[in-house]
Amino acid sequence: MGLRKRAAEEAVESEVIKMVKIEVLDMGAENAKLLIKDSDRAFANALRRTMMSETPKMAIETVRFQMGSFDLCLSCGHLNPAAAARESSGGSGCNQCGKKLEKEGVDYTVWETNGALPDEMVAQRLAMIPIPTDHTMFHYEETCPTCKDLVPEDRGCPTCNMIYTCKAFGTEEGMTVTAGDMIYLGDQSLEIPEHYRSIPITKLYKGQMLEFYATAVMGRGSQHAKWSPVCGVTFVPRQVGILNNKTKAKILWDLNLTINAKDFDKDGRLEDIEKVETLAKELHHVGDGTEIQTEFKDAITIEDVPGEFIFSFETDGSMSPQTALEMASSSLSETFSSLGDDLKAVL
Numbered sequence: 001m002g003l004r005k006r007a008a009e010e011a012v013e014s015e016v017i018k019m020v021k022i023e024v025l026d027m028g029a030e031n032a033k034l035l036i037k038d039s040d041r042a043f044a045n046a047l048r049r050t051m052m053s054e055t056p057k058m059a060i061e062t063v064r065f066q067m068g069s070f071d072l073c074l075s076c077g078h079l080n081p082a083a084a085a086r087e088s089s090g091g092s093g094c095n096q097c098g099k100k101l102e103k104e105g106v107d108y109t110v111w112e113t114n115g116a117l118p119d120e121m122v123a124q125r126l127a128m129i130p131i132p133t134d135h136t137m138f139h140y141e142e143t144c145p146t147c148k149d150l151v152p153e154d155r156g157c158p159t160c161n162m163i164y165t166c167k168a169f170g171t172e173e174g175m176t177v178t179a180g181d182m183i184y185l186g187d188q189s190l191e192i193p194e195h196y197r198s199i200p201i202t203k204l205y206k207g208q209m210l211e212f213y214a215t216a217v218m219g220r221g222s223q224h225a226k227w228s229p230v231c232g233v234t235f236v237p238r239q240v241g242i243l244n245n246k247t248k249a250k251i252l253w254d255l256n257l258t259i260n261a262k263d264f265d266k267d268g269r270l271e272d273i274e275k276v277e278t279l280a281k282e283l284h285h286v287g288d289g290t291e292i293q294t295e296f297k298d299a300i301t302i303e304d305v306p307g308e309f310i311f312s313f314e315t316d317g318s319m320s321p322q323t324a325l326e327m328a329s330s331s332l333s334e335t336f337s338s339l340g341d342d343l344k345a346v347l
């Protein structure tokens, strides 16, 4: 028992001491490429899986659709319940401005909340729209400082819910309702970003309208893919080019491609990550299936660098790649520290 305990403690300590190094190779608005050093496949994969399934992200979870048919008052834009306010049915005029609703097309137009797509499908599309996620302003409902103690059905407050509204009317020739038609009830910085405003939701024709309140909550990709902020998360071993035979390598240089002898250092190594990628492609000219292969043999080889990986991913636009990486790392370290605590408790 004593021995087992010490071994477990040492294992936990050695994990803490061993620091993984991460270098940024490329960081765009929605994509990132990193070099992970002093690590192993298990770590890179843990980071990959955490990014996909444990990074907190806001996504639309519930949608309340307004249902019914309405008389739109052309004087003030108020939606009156259909027929009730019309002159012909004994109504007293627009509920808001009092204008008499006599002639359709002059005083009012008739709109019905229907469209080609069923509400379920619209809701599914809304869930996939990247909602800008601010981790300093919003929390998971279950850990929300204001409402975590309430029963789940009663939860939902300005620090754990984001509400978007949309009211759209069709046109004769058809109007595409897009993510940009949703209005955020709150700070302007949390409107759907410019780049994603053109995401289509549905298309409406004259007489068709759509009105809804959509609530976004914080969730994890492990619950539903809509809460996964990243896509195409991959890692490959970092590779270097090795010049084994200078004379034979000339066969490749003579093809006048991008990479040549000058790119290799005096020890015959090519370390530049992008150049190695290019070299790997160019080696196909002298590799398997080519006539020249038997002569070229292994004059230049590509080798994996132990413990180093090139990690790349894209985000869906709900947060920057830096944020996704930071949130995933903190989520991962929380998991490990709680695992460490559990181990200490049981051993």
Ligand SMILES: [Zn+2]
Pocket (backbone or CB within 6 Å): 073, 074, 075, 076, 077, 078, 094, 095, 096, 097, 098, 099
């Ligand atoms: Zn009116």
Ligand SMILES: [Zn+2]
Pocket (backbone or CB within 6 Å): 141, 144, 145, 146, 147, 148, 155, 156, 157, 158, 159, 160, 161
């Ligand atoms: Zn709350």
